[in-house]
Amino acid sequence: MADLLYDLLSPALSPDSRSPPPDSVALEYLASLAAQPLEQLETVEPQTLAQSSHSILLSLQGLSQRSHKTIISSSESHASLGRALPALATSISDLKAVIPKLDDAAVRFSTTYHKSADNELLKTRKTALLLSRNVERVVDLLDLPILLSSTIATSSSSLTANYASALDLNNHIRRLHTLHPDSSLVSSVAHQADEAMQLMAKNLIASLRTPNLKLTAALRTISWLKRVAPDLNPSGNIRQNGAGDNDGLGALFLICRLSTLMNMLQALEPLRELADKERLRQQQNPPTSGSWSGGQQTERYLKRYIEIFREQSFAIKRISPSVEGAVHAGRADPLQSMPSMLSTFPLHIIEMLVETLRTYLPSVRDQASRDSLLTQVLYCAGSLGRLGGDFGILLASLDLGENLEDEWVEIVRRHRLMAGRLESIPFDLLKTRVQQSGTHSIRSAVREIARSPNAVAAFWRGTVPSALRTGMGSAIYFTTLNTIRQQASALTAQSQLQSHNQHNRPSSSALPKLSNTTNLLSGAFARAFAGFILMPLTVIKVRYESSMYSYASVIGAAHDIYRTERIPGFFAGFGATAMRDAPYAGLYVVSYEQFKKRLGQIYGPGENHRRLPVRAPWPAPRVPSYRTRFDAVKTRIQLQPHVYRNMFHACQMMVTREGVRSLYDGLALRMTRKALSSALAWMMYEELIRRAEATWQRDTGGHGV
Known part of the structure; x- marks a missing residue:
């Protein structure tokens, strides 16, 4: 029905010959119209259509009000679309041509x-x-020369130079250069490493010129130079002129030490100028016959000159054989005919000394000063003589003026007499010799003393100052200690009660009973006080025991110390002496009383208590063995106060040059000597106190005060 109505109405709706296809909405509407009665179509349907039209109109108005901008924009876009599509087509055509x-x-x-x-x-x-992936390795490679230079600089500035790390770095760079010989980067790094190693070689050579070079440092430096400077290392090559080319390091060592000696002697230029002026003045105004005045400036110059010459020449002669042994180790050459340079080196330096004496010694007019200088020269000759370089006979050729033979014979006789003069007990003498030399060997010290002209007497050299120091020191120490302990006992109620009960029970000691702290402080103070009082005798005793000085008498030694160093010279090393003796004495008294107490409990009151003071001191000297380091430092300061300025400077120099072991030189000798002397001293002290108290009680009828 709806289709028929649509066909009937389509010509009226579309005047074109072709009618549009039926619309589903139109067909549905026509079907609804066909279903309605005619009256309704005439009355209701027009109203319904009018209402729907009005509703649609209102909706369109609302829509246009709400979305008019969007509609306008859509309209404009739609208008531009017509222009964009042709442009797109043109671009597509161009793209097809470019592809x-x-x-x-x-x-x-x-x-x-x-x-x-x-x-x-x-x-x-x-x-x-490749470089970006290995940038870290390249940076590490570029840092190798900088690291090598910093390692060398750090080792050179440190007190104990150690170039082992620098040598390892250089070996690593050499190995890289061998593996990559065509790499310009590795070649550049190797070139910088060569420059750094040249600087290291310069530093090592400069270290051989230090004034106080020791054997261990010299051997260590030579071993490093053998690796750093292979051109100087023995190779066994023979030149065309027959000279061996295998003594480079030995010659370098002698040249460096000779340069050091010359520099130290050149430092005496102000004194030499004064001596020259004095010599010229004496030449212009000759002294009268028999006059021995004048020459003070020349004496000062020669004394310092001979002292420097003795120290340096002895050190060179002593170290050089070991250096040559290290240089030629494992390189024996049976065809080598050239002698060692060391065999002729002493002749050169001895000629320097003899020429200086020949020039300036006649200006010294004072007989005592001339004798002192000649004795010093003879001692220098004796020092080199122990190493095969005695030049004492050459001094006979010096032009010393009139009565040359008599004066020379007298000087030699006096020198031989002083060499065999008594001094101290063997243990103390050996301890001083070991501590002064730094060789750490008792055997070498005994061998050196045994080579002296009067070997038996040389072991007992300096009995007078040693006896004075020991006797007066014991008297001052025990008097001070007894006074302090008695005063401390009087201030302590418990000590007073114990002292009152001492007459009612047997005791192993006549001394008052005090606390450990009081014993420690009293012993330390008494020992420090006694050490300060006896410091002059201690300095004189140490210098007598040393092989660095030759004094004819105690008064002469005191006069020489006062003339060269004044009053402070008699108290040189007191700080180290106090650090050695004060803690030791305090701990000694504490341990002494404790051991007596323990032994008294073991033996009981019925035991013979006179044995206890003998047995008690034996463990005490072994308790504070640390004191030996201060004993070695004290000896160095007292022997060479111009070299070792104070205790801390001496410790630093000894550890730097000779190692920590040098602080404990003479440990066994000192412990043995202190054990014997302490046991005897305390036994005699307590026995004398006991007998004095017994005599006093007998005289007073057995009643105390």
Whole structure:
């Protein structure tokens, strides 16, 4: 029905010959119209259509009000679409024309930059990529010369130079250069390493010129130079002139030590100028016959000159054989005919000394000063004589003026007499010799003393100052200690009660009973006080025991010390002496009383208590063995106060040059001597106190005060 109505009405709706296809909405509406009665179609349907039209109109108005901007924009876009589509078509046409060209370019790029192709840009890029992946390794390689230079600088500035790390770094760089000889980077690093090693060689050679070079430091430096400077290392090559080319390091060592000696002697230039002026003045105004005045400036210059010459020449002669042994170790050459340079080196330096004496010694007019200088020269000759370089006979050729033979004979006789003069007990003498030399060997010290002209007497050299120091020191120490302990006992109620009960029970000691702290402080103070009072005798005793000084008498020694160093010279090393003796004495008294107490409990009241003071002191000297380090320091300061300025400076120099072991030189000798002397001293002291108290009680009828 709806279809028929649609066909009937379609010509009226569309005047065209072709009618549009039926719409489902229109067909549905026509079907609803056909179902309604005619009256309803005439009355209700027009109203319904009018209402629907009005509703649609309102909806369109609301929509246009709400979305008019969007509609306008859509309209404009729709209008521009007509212009964009032709442009798009044109672009597509151009793209179709360009695509073949792009394809040709891509094919050409792929062919040109293929991995199998040989292209410089590609190689450069590969190199850059390889460098970026290994940038850390390259940076480490570039840092090797800087690290090597800093290691060398650090080792050179430290007190104990150690170039082992620098040598390891240099070996690593050499190994890299061997593995990569064509690398310019590795070659540059190797070149910088060579410059750093040249600086290290300069530092090592400069270290051989230090004034107080020791054997261990010299051997260590020579061993490093053998690795750093292989050109100086013995190679066994023989030159055309027959001279061996295997003594470079030995010659270098002698040259450095000779340069050091010359520099130290040149430092005496102000004194030499004064001596020259004095010599010229004496030549212009000759002294009267028999006059021995004048020459004070020349004496000062010669004394310092001979002292420097003796120290340096002895050190050179003593160290050089060991250096040559280290240089030629494992390189025996039976064809070598040239003698060692060391065999002729002493002649050169001795000629320097003899020429200086020949020039300046006649200016010294004072007989005592001349004798002192000649004795010093003879001692210098004796020191070198122990190493095969005695030049004492050459001094007979010096022009000393009139009565040359008599004066020379007298000087030699006096020198031989002083060499065999008594001094101290063997233990104390050996301890001083070991501590002064730094050789750490008792056997070498005994061998050196045994080579003296009067070996038996040399072991007992300096009995007078040693006896004075020991006797007066014991008296002052025990008097001070007894006074302090008695005063401390009087201030302590418990000590007073114990002292009151001492007459009612047997005791192992006549001394008052005090606390450990009081015993420690009293012993330390008494020992420090006694050490200060006896410091002059201690300095004189140590210098007598040393082989560095030769004094004819105690008064002469005191006069020489006062003339050269004044009053402070008699108290040299007091700080180290106090640090050695005060803690030791305090701990000694504490341990002494404790051991007596323990032994008294073991033996009981019925035991013979006179044995206890003998047995008690034996463990005490072994308790504070640390004191020996201060004993070695004290000896060095008292022997060479101009070299070792104070205790801390002496410790630093000894540890730096000779190691920590040098602080304990003479430990066994001192412990043995102190054990014997302490046991005897305390036994005699307590026995004398006991007998004095017994006599006093007998005289007073057995009643205390």
